[in-house]
Amino acid sequence: MSFLKLEGVTKRFGGLTAVSEIDMTVERGQIYSLIGPNGAGKTTLFNLISSVLPVSAGRITFDGQDITRTPTHAMAKLGMARTFQNLAVFKHESVVNNILTGLHSRLRTDPLSAAVFWGRARREELWARERAEEIIDFLEIEDLRDLPVGTLSYGQQKRVELGRALAVEPKLLLLDEMVSGMNQEEREDIGRFVLDLKEELGMTVLMVEHDMGIVMDISDRVCVMHHGAKIAEGTPAEVSADPEVIEAYLGGSRAA
Structure with missing residues (x-):
């Protein structure tokens, strides 16, 4: 098929x-x-x-x-995940936070657990941050991780957008x-x-x-x-x- x-x-x-x-x-x-x-x-x-x-x-x-x-x-x-012809990044947020937004669809914690940040919520947060760092390493943007995306060059911003798409773990x-x-x-x-x-x-x-x-x-x-x-x-x-x-x-x- x-x-x-x-x-x-x-x-x-x-x-x-x-x-x-x-x-x-x-x-x-x-x-x-x-x-x-x-x-x-x-x-x-x-x-x-x-x-x-x-x-x-x-x-x-x-x-x-x-x-x-x-x-x-x-x-x-x-x-399924995608990038766009025109940049669609959160320019005032850091590189790592932009990539973390792509992991949102992979999280399953309910609002109450997330509010108290315990158990499953804590485990998912740790997993998400670890996964974001793996993507940052793969794209070779470790030195940019804490910078606001809007301060980066156009090519670097496109790389961040790719990282956010990869965070979805797409097929x-x-x-x-x-x-x-x-x-x-x-x-x-x-x-x-x-x-x-x-x-x-x-x-x-x-x-x-x-x-x-x-x-x-x-x-x-x-x-x-x-x-x-x-x-x-x-x-x-x-x-x-x-x-x-x-x-x-x-x-x-x-x-x-």
Whole structure:
């Protein structure tokens, strides 16, 4: 059974069809990338998968469960987490506190136990802080842990947002233009982290990305969208050699 499967997924905004009858399969443990020109419908499709937007037509299944009509707040408990194209961090809070917010969905203490901070509440708090430190170590931001996120560089803030998504302990991680606005060194670091997530933790990653170097270097499969429709799918080598893809997207990148 496919880990994530989209069947005829469509999104309409009035008379505009932003995503048109997308069929797509992501297998467990893959790094799967969505690419295409600006306005191709990639982020809209991400929003449909993560239930930020309702599907107009079609079906989405995740880990054997139909999630087409699942409310947004339930996605984290199902094992799905994401980052956003625009930063969505708590800028006045510290790095460690931002990551701790991602662990909220993993906690089970009732309000009364939390108020007296005893027993299960204390154990969960200790576990959460230990887990946050593990994520901070993994992302190599130990020296930033106590700083307000708003004082960090853009690339560092994106790394904190990734850490908060990892705190959910997702089975599927969605990364929406994770390396946009980063310098070359920062982009390479993120590529290395994503590969480590796959190779060390067996995590499945679905990316929307414009950086073709990252896409071609680390992806197992690539889906190309144009004007809301899928125009190609395959390995990075297969997609990069597709004439329709070259005309719609890769050709412009190569010329640059």
